[in-house]
Amino acid sequence: MRPVIETKSLTKDYVMGELIVRALRGVDFKVAAGEFVSIMGASGSGKSTLMNVLGCLDEPTSGDYYLDGADVSGLTRDQYAEIRNQRLGFVFQTYNLLARTSALDNVELPLFYDHSSRIDDPRASAIEALERVGLADRLDHEPNELSGGQQQRVAIARALVNRPSIILADEPTGNLDSRTSVDVMSVFQDLNDQGITILLVTHEPDIAEYTKRIIVMRDGRIVGDRPVWDRRSATKDLDAMPAADDLYLSDDPTREGLVRT
Amino acid sequence: MKRFRRLLRVASRSILKNRMRSLLTSLGVIIGVAAVIVMVGIGAGAQADVEAQISSLGVNSIIIFPERGHSGNVSLGAGTKNKLTLEDAQRIEEEATLLAGVSPIVRTGAQIIGGSGNWSTSVYGVSPAYLDIRAWKLESGEMFTDRDVRVKAKVALLGKTIIDELFDGNDPIGEQIRVRNTPFKVIGTLGEKGQSPWGSDYDDVVLVPVTTGLYRLAGGRYISMINVSAASLEESDAAIDEVTEILRNSHRLRPDEEDGFRIYSQADLMETATETQRVMTLLLGAVAAVSLVVGGIGIMNIMLVSVTERTREIGIRLAVGARSADVLAQFLTESVVLSLVGGAIGTALAYSVTHVLNNVVGMTTVVRPAVVFLAFGFAAVIGVFFGYYPARKAAMLNPIDALRYE
Ligand SMILES: Nc1ncnc2c1ncn2[C@@H]1O[C@H](COP(=O)(O)OP(=O)(O)OP(=O)(O)O)[C@@H](O)[C@H]1O
Numbered sequence: 021m022r023p024v025i026e027t028k029s030l031t032k033d034y035v036m037g038e039l040i041v042r043a044l045r046g047v048d049f050k051v052a053a054g055e056f057v058s059i060m061g062a063s064g065s066g067k068s069t070l071m072n073v074l075g076c077l078d079e080p081t082s083g084d085y086y087l088d089g090a091d092v093s094g095l096t097r098d099q100y101a102e103i104r105n106q107r108l109g110f111v112f113q114t115y116n117l118l119a120r121t122s123a124l125d126n127v128e129l130p131l132f133y134d135h136s137s138r139i140d141d142p143r144a145s146a147i148e149a150l151e152r153v154g155l156a157d158r159l160d161h162e163p164n165e166l167s168g169g170q171q172q173r174v175a176i177a178r179a180l181v182n183r184p185s186i187i188l189a190d191e192p193t194g195n196l197d198s199r200t201s202v203d204v205m206s207v208f209q210d211l212n213d214q215g216i217t218i219l220l221v222t223h224e225p226d227i228a229e230y231t232k233r234i235i236v237m238r239d240g241r242i243v244g245d246r247p248v249w250d251r252r253s254a255t256k257d258l259d260a261m262p263a264a265d266d267l268y269l270s271d272d273p274t275r276e277g278l279v280r281t
Numbered sequence: 282m283k284r285f286r287r288l289l290r291v292a293s294r295s296i297l298k299n300r301m302r303s304l305l306t307s308l309g310v311i312i313g314v315a316a317v318i319v320m321v322g323i324g325a326g327a328q329a330d331v332e333a334q335i336s337s338l339g340v341n342s343i344i345i346f347p348e349r350g351h352s353g354n355v356s357l358g359a360g361t362k363n364k365l366t367l368e369d370a371q372r373i374e375e376e377a378t379l380l381a382g383v384s385p386i387v388r389t390g391a392q393i394i395g396g397s398g399n400w401s402t403s404v405y406g407v408s409p410a411y412l413d414i415r416a417w418k419l420e421s422g423e424m425f426t427d428r429d430v431r432v433k434a435k436v437a438l439l440g441k442t443i444i445d446e447l448f449d450g451n452d453p454i455g456e457q458i459r460v461r462n463t464p465f466k467v468i469g470t471l472g473e474k475g476q477s478p479w480g481s482d483y484d485d486v487v488l489v490p491v492t493t494g495l496y497r498l499a500g501g502r503y504i505s506m507i508n509v510s511a512a513s514l515e516e517s518d519a520a521i522d523e524v525t526e527i528l529r530n531s532h533r534l535r536p537d538e539e540d541g542f543r544i545y546s547q548a549d550l551m552e553t554a555t556e557t558q559r560v561m562t563l564l565l566g567a568v569a570a571v572s573l574v575v576g577g578i579g580i581m582n583i584m585l586v587s588v589t590e591r592t593r594e595i596g597i598r599l600a601v602g603a604r605s606a607d608v609l610a611q612f613l614t615e616s617v618v619l620s621l622v623g624g625a626i627g628t629a630l631a632y633s634v635t636h637v638l639n640n641v642v643g644m645t646t647v648v649r650p651a652v653v654f655l656a657f658g659f660a661a662v663i664g665v666f667f668g669y670y671p672a673r674k675a676a677m678l679n680p681i682d683a684l685r686y687e
């Protein structure tokens with residue numbers, strides 16, 4: 021399949037006075053359209069750095085980055101802004117929603133900066149995106165009136181409202197409990213089934229099991245790359261899971277078995 | 282157009298979302314604008330007061346004084362060369378073409394007795410033209426006539442202060458007063474003129490015919506000064522030259538001799554006085570400008586305090602695809618709106634304060650539109666600059682650096 025993402029000897033150095041931190045030391049990899057990749061690795065191995073470079077939030081020090089086959093290194097700030105706006109969706113570990121701003125307005129934000137006018141009715145598109153992540157009944161809630169999982173879903177809705185071909189998510193479940201994490205993963209699986217390529221950073225092997233391919237990083241390099249052999253379905257797991265409080269209220273020890281089937 | 286409306290919507294939403302910050306930001310502008318307008322208004326009001334006072338003296342009035350330096354015994358040998366006489370006044374009246382009126386003045390301090398007591402005041406011997414020259418109105422009764430002057434009639438007109446002191450404000454016409462034991466009949470009262478710009482009381486005066494003043498009271502040959510009025514303000518300088526010429530002839534001065542008299546025009550005095558006031562206004566304006574700058578620093582502080590939150594916000598906007606220009610346009614709009622609203626409130630505040638000063642405190646303040654525009658414009662520039670500058674810095678960051686800003 022045609023790669024939507026391809027990097028060649030991508031490096032990123034952070035210069036801190038005398039010290040140079042070499043966060044990426046030559047990353048070569050390809051991601052084909054429709055893939056669902058999880059990136060794993062120890063803390064400090066360069067996962068976030070890679071995601072930021074791929075998301076055009078930061079520039080690499082050297083190396084090439086091809087997006088949909090086109091070289092995107094050395095573009096102007098405005099061109100990067102357009103790529104972020106039109107082709108990529110980014111989901112952060114810390115949600116990064118605008119404070120004191122309704123879910124709907126947060127989701128509509130990327131459309132405000134869409135100069136292509138591809139989307140006729142921004143409001144309707146934002147509502148639709150929120151429906152897709154199951155938050156149709158929370159349109160007017162502000163971030164501080166939403167749970168962590170709900171905030172992350174708002175962030176996902178924001179990432180997909182511009183109909184990007186790629187969604188990049190840096191530890192999207194890092195701040196969530198396990199049930200909510202699976203819930204969020206089911207949203208990602210849905211989106212992937214609809215054809216969106218997804219790259220996701222995670223520390224949890226369980227979460228990686230919901231993706232299709234696992235890449236492992238160490239010291240700024242990719243040291244492992246394998247498919248997921250038996251991929252789990254988040255929706256099914258969710259159905260099988262008891263509500264979180266059942267776990268604590270139940271007298272029947274055997275029910276605990278249901279958590280991990 | 283659609284973009285602009287969207288921009289306004291985003292900006293106003295952001296302003297309303299952060300009420301406290303918006304309020305504090307505007308407060309700087311409000312105080313700055315109000316301070317400038319009120320301060321300059323007070324200065325301009327004082328200036329207008331002085332102008333009104335001076336023009337109430339008769340703007341065209343010109344006064345001729347004998348030269349002081351040569352007066353007294355020292356120059357007795359020089360005869361009348363540096364003294365003014367009734368003949369001088371008469372020659373001016375006969376020969377001058379650019380004058381509307383001429384009045385010799387003999388000023389004597391005197392104790393007067395009448396009505397309910399006695400009072401020490403200035404008695405002015407003048408000609409009937411005097412009231413017109415000084416733009417002074419009669420309150421009641423009438424001015425003495427040329428005939429009264431010829432016969433040295435013992436008639437007098439009283440100023441408001443005298444009436445209050447001797448007659449408790451009652452109509453004194455027909456009453457008798459004694460000036461240095463000479464009885465005078467009161468034939469008229471003068472309209473109120475208030476204080477001079479230098480603080481003396483214009484109304485503390487008794488007017489008598491100039492001959493009466495000179496021969497019955499002062500008992501001398503020389504008059505104190507001559508008061509004339511130019512036919513028009515434009516011809517004031519020409520009139521001064523003319524009077525100078527006439528007096529030099531009258532005194533038979535050789536070309537190399539000095540005048541021996543001094544001429545002041547009301548126009549000159551007015552210029553000096555308004556000049557002083559203008560300096561005052563400038564000073565007040567400077568104080569006000571300082572408060573505007575202080576207000577501006579307040580705005581800057583608020584903006585800088587919120588810079589972390591705002592930098593993150595900018596990071597989020599950049600991350601979802603905003604261009605730097607989009608972000609800057611938003612922040613520019615925000616600070617323009619805040620400055621304009623602050624400026625409008627400040628102006629309204631200034632108008633209410635000056636209204637209270639004018640109508641309750643009884644001061645005169647004059648609010649000039651130019652000052653309002655200036656204050657408004659300056660506040661807007663400061664507000665916009667400090668709203669825009671930190672945003673500009675943030676918008677130039679990498680999105681990820683803006684998001685991580687601490
Ligand atoms: N802005 C920065 N300035 C300097 N050094 C940085 C910066 N960001 C990251 N680094 C360094 O780069 C290396 C890689 O960091 P990165 O955030 O990519 O790790 P990570 O794999 O995402 O870790 P974690 O799992 O803890 O999120 C680390 O050694 C980190 O200290």
Ligand SMILES: [Mg+2]
Nearest residue numbers: 067068069190
């Ligand atoms: Mg990370």
